[in-house]
Amino acid sequence: MNSSLERSRRIRTIGIYAFFIVGCVIMIFPFVWMFLTSFKTVEESMIVPPTILPAEWQTKNFQDAMASLPFLSLYKNTALMVFWRVVCAVVFSSMAGYAFAKLRFKGKNILFSLVLIQMMLPSQIFITPQYQMLAKLGLTNTVFALVFPGLVSAFGTFFLRQAYLGIPDEIAEAAYLDGCNQWQTFVKVMAPLTKASMAALAVFTAVFAYGDLMWPLIVNTDLNMMTLSSGLATLRGQFSTNFPVMMAGSLLAMIPMVILYLFFQKQFIEGVAMTGGK
Amino acid sequence: MANVKAKASRHAKSESMWGYLMVAPTVIGLLVLNIYPFLDTIKLSFSKTRPFGLYELRGIENYIEMFSSPEFWRANLNTIYFCILTVPLGIFLALVVAVMLNAKIKGRTFFRAVFFLPMVVAPAAVAMVWKWMFNTEYGIINTLLAHKVNWITDPNIVMVTCAIVAVWSAIGYDAVLLLSGLQNISKSYYEAASLDGATKLQQFFHITLPMVSPTLFVVLIMRLMSSIKVYDLIYMLVEESNPALTNAQSLMYLFYRESFVTGNRGLGSSVVIWTVALIGLVTVVQFWGQKKWVNYEV
Numbered sequence: 382m383n384s385s386l387e388r389s390r391r392i393r394t395i396g397i398y399a400f401f402i403v404g405c406v407i408m409i410f411p412f413v414w415m416f417l418t419s420f421k422t423v424e425e426s427m428i429v430p431p432t433i434l435p436a437e438w439q440t441k442n443f444q445d446a447m448a449s450l451p452f453l454s455l456y457k458n459t460a461l462m463v464f465w466r467v468v469c470a471v472v473f474s475s476m477a478g479y480a481f482a483k484l485r486f487k488g489k490n491i492l493f494s495l496v497l498i499q500m501m502l503p504s505q506i507f508i509t510p511q512y513q514m515l516a517k518l519g520l521t522n523t524v525f526a527l528v529f530p531g532l533v534s535a536f537g538t539f540f541l542r543q544a545y546l547g548i549p550d551e552i553a554e555a556a557y558l559d560g561c562n563q564w565q566t567f568v569k570v571m572a573p574l575t576k577a578s579m580a581a582l583a584v585f586t587a588v589f590a591y592g593d594l595m596w597p598l599i600v601n602t603d604l605n606m607m608t609l610s611s612g613l614a615t616l617r618g619q620f621s622t623n624f625p626v627m628m629a630g631s632l633l634a635m636i637p638m639v640i641l642y643l644f645f646q647k648q649f650i651e652g653v654a655m656t657g658g659k
Numbered sequence: 660m661a662n663v664k665a666k667a668s669r670h671a672k673s674e675s676m677w678g679y680l681m682v683a684p685t686v687i688g689l690l691v692l693n694i695y696p697f698l699d700t701i702k703l704s705f706s707k708t709r710p711f712g713l714y715e716l717r718g719i720e721n722y723i724e725m726f727s728s729p730e731f732w733r734a735n736l737n738t739i740y741f742c743i744l745t746v747p748l749g750i751f752l753a754l755v756v757a758v759m760l761n762a763k764i765k766g767r768t769f770f771r772a773v774f775f776l777p778m779v780v781a782p783a784a785v786a787m788v789w790k791w792m793f794n795t796e797y798g799i800i801n802t803l804l805a806h807k808v809n810w811i812t813d814p815n816i817v818m819v820t821c822a823i824v825a826v827w828s829a830i831g832y833d834a835v836l837l838l839s840g841l842q843n844i845s846k847s848y849y850e851a852a853s854l855d856g857a858t859k860l861q862q863f864f865h866i867t868l869p870m871v872s873p874t875l876f877v878v879l880i881m882r883l884m885s886s887i888k889v890y891d892l893i894y895m896l897v898e899e900s901n902p903a904l905t906n907a908q909s910l911m912y913l914f915y916r917e918s919f920v921t922g923n924r925g926l927g928s929s930v931v932i933w934t935v936a937l938i939g940l941v942t943v944v945q946f947w948g949q950k951k952w953v954n955y956e957v
Contacts, residue, residue: 393762393859394762397762397764398764400759400771401759401766404770404773404774405770405773407827408774408776408777408827408831409772409773409776410793411785411787411788411789412776412780413790414791414792414799414872415787415788415791417668418791426797427796427797428797429802430691430802431797431799431802473684473685473688474685476682476684476685477681477682477684477685477686480677480678480681480682481682481683482673484675484677484681485671485674485675485678486674486675486676486678486679487675489678492686495686495689495690495693495694496685496689498693498694498697499689499693502693503884503888503931503934503938505694505888505890505911505914505931505934506696506932506935507696507697507700508696508918508931509696509699509700509702509703509918509924509927509928509931510695510696510699511692511696512919513699514696529692530692532688532692532694533685533688533689535685535689535693538685553912562673563674563677564677567681569675574849582875588778588779591781592780592781592782592783592891594781594782594830594890594891594894594895595891595894595911595915598919599915599919601762609781609783609784610781610782610784610891611783613783613784613787613895614783614894614895615800617787617895617898618898620877621898624791624794624797627787627790627791627953628787628788628791630782630787631783631787631788632784634781634783634784635780635784638779638780638781639776639779641779641782642772642776642779646772647768649778649779650771650772650835653778653832653836654836654838654839655761657835657836657839657877
């Protein structure tokens with residue numbers, strides 16, 4: 382009895398591992414293939430059946446990709462866009478989330494309904510007028526333009542309001558009795574208690590800002606002001622048949638985020654799981 | 660006594676002042692970045708573009724043009740087809756992965772991280788690799804199949820190709836969300852069920868599925884919404900010169916092309932308004948239908 386139970390458990394475990402091994406191959410193979418292709422010559426990439434490892438590990442594709450795209454600028458633009466969007470989302474949403482959750486003031490519900498309206502509408506409905514505002518002000522092709530739609534975050538406000546609602550009122554009252562004013566109570570006592578939620582919002586904002594394609598494509602058409610995503614779209618147009626160069630470009634575009642992911646894998650996944658359902 | 664009252668009212672006053680100050684950036688931002696643009700898009704959808712960034716109100720002309728355009732109806736079909744191909748399969752696979760990740764085995768953190776990987780890579784880069792692998796002449800997929808399938812340029816196949824890439828990209832994200840739902844199920848249900856002699860399969864259908872259904876509903880709504888709004892993957896896989904474009908163009912791709920390539924922002928805005936209405940309709944249907952299968956009694 383016991384040994385048959387043991388055996389069926391072992392078979393189950395083997396089945397699960399088999400599933401995961403097949404799954405991992407399917408998930409990882411495209412990246413391996415991208416990596417290997419990026420070191421092959423165009424001629425070698427067109428051999429049928431394909432070679433697995435490059436005959437010679439040459440870096441010409443990376444040079445070509447960097448020659449047609451200003452990758453340093455793209456890294457800088459993307460990093461600044463992600464950084465400012467994260468800072469704005471976390472700071473402004475914390476302030477508003479705290480006020481909506483804990484402070485009493487007239488018109489609170491009406492103002493909060495603005496947050497809900499924004500959350501219900503898909504972002505594409507704002508794009509054309511947002512672009513026209515920037516164009517009128519002559520602010521296209523700037524880092525500010527990239528950050529613009531992310532200056533405030535309705536989702537972040539909603540999410541951090543939930544976090545503050547979960548903190549008992551007594552804590553804020555105690556801080557107030559200790560002589561803190563509203564701002565001090567918020568900054569010194571309440572905000573630190575939402576650290577996990579702020580981190581989750583930061584990860585969520587960063588991942589989606591980094592992957593965003595339509596907005597950077599529309600608003601910054603100057604090659605030096607593009608992000609990694611919109612730069613890749615341009616590279617695709619230039620090297621439509623030269624796959625090794627495109628693989629090199631894609632590899633260069635994904636490396637910074639993948640390295641961050643390797644170090645903060647747990648924070649990434651938990652952050653997204655916490656903010657999940659958006 | 661009067662002193663206390665005065666202090667309390669001063670407190671209330673400062674509280675509401677801080678309230679306004681702290682919501683100000685967000686409220687002003689929402690008004691400028693979202694509420695005004697929302698109303699402006701509605702206005703644009705009733706306007707014709709004129710030179711020098713001017714607009715002229717033209718009633719429902721754009722909508723008439725949109726509804727009489729075969730390209731628009733084709734984009735609707737494409738979008739719906741994309742949803743049918745990706746949503747049920749994607750969520751099913753994500754649930755399978757989540758259930759597997761919930762088993763007590765070594766290395767599950769690693770497996771979870773691997774499935775989640777496509778989320779942190781920009782969709783633009785993901786699409787590029789798949790475009791290469793799906794290449795007709797030299798792609799590794801056709802080599803393995805020993806058959807020359809025109810994955811990207813055949814109008815009948817191109818949407819399936821997009822769907823494969825979309826499912827592959829989203830599986831880890833959905834699985835992570837479902838996994839957090841699974842982990843909330845108390846072990847005692849399973850213990851009681853095994854004492855009663857329920858098999859693993861019975862346990863899945865009678866415990867796991869009903870208990871995870873609220874999470875499943877959230878994932879379904881989210882996945883459906885983002886599938887209706889699909890743009891980036893298709894844009895990267897199917898460029899504008901591709902002969903299969905008409906069969907792959909989603910509503911948001913059409914919006915992008917009308918508004919920012921052709922420059923017909925009025926018509927583009929009509930397409931967005933239509934898409935928002937579609938999303939609203941689908942969401943209402945989902946919330947109405949959830950009563951039949953989502954279980955909140957825990």
